[in-house]
Amino acid sequence: MSSQFVSETLQAARGRWLHILPALGITVPDNGKHGACPKCGGSDRFRFDDQGGRGTWICSQCSHGDGLDLIRLVSGNGAFQAATEVAKALALPNAPQEAIKPARNEIPEERKKAMVxxxxxxxxxxxxxxxxxxxxxxxxSGHSQSITQDVHKTGGMDFPAGSCCYR
Structure with a gap:
């Protein structure tokens, strides 16, 4: 699943790297011109040449690679996570979505009863x-009932010793 997802995402990204990289916060110089490397910050050692629309680049200190390699280098993520970021930037339908967590965890009714x-x-x-x-x-007076022996805290309230305990 993951290698196929990465391949499909790279195919969809072909020719669109000049829009994808800035969407992910990666600034590259104009096509073919030297400029600052997004990773090492070297002022004139990086060139984005986008050969074959693959987002290719060269840095005389960091290395070279395609658009996905650049995202991996800058973010420190693996190939799958970098491809996921690209898929989200392209709004691809097969982009993995983060699960939406409920505002609070609901407790099953049986567990609530057991807690009570x-x-x-x-x-x-x-x-x-x-x-x-x-x-x-x-x-x-004259009616015996269950009463607390000491202070009891329930529901954020303190009940003093001698409070009624209902059975």
């Missing part, structure tokens, strides 16, 4: 039977 059950059982483990002082102050 786990939190509920953890709460009950810290409860004991007794009388809630708030309810006793309201005249509802």
């Amino acid at each position: 059950a786990k939190a509920y059982h953890a709460l009950l483990a810290h409860c004991s039977s007794g009388e809630n002082s708030y309810l006793a102050d309201k005249g509802l």
Whole structure:
């Protein structure tokens, strides 16, 4: 798949390198003229000659190659990644697309229920039977129920010791 993709992308790019390279942020001098190398920055050692529409180039320090080689040299990417960038610049239909990640990961319903059950059982483990002082102050004394033994944090709120635990 990858070698075929690279070959097809290079075929589609033939004769279009003068538009592709600037779209990828690579500045080259006018065809056949000497200028600054996009990789090493040498001011007069680079020439873009685009032989056969293949985006060919020569740098007296870096080397020589075709348009894909230049993208690989400047970006440091491999052939497949460089071809992917070219395919995107050309808006080719077979260009690999990055997967769109959801804004948040949805938790399956069974897992949500299991998480709630786990939190509920953890709460009950810290409860004991007794009388809630708030309810006793309201005249509802003499009723034993589960109350927290210490401060309990749930949903970003702190519940003091003696809060009701509903079963």
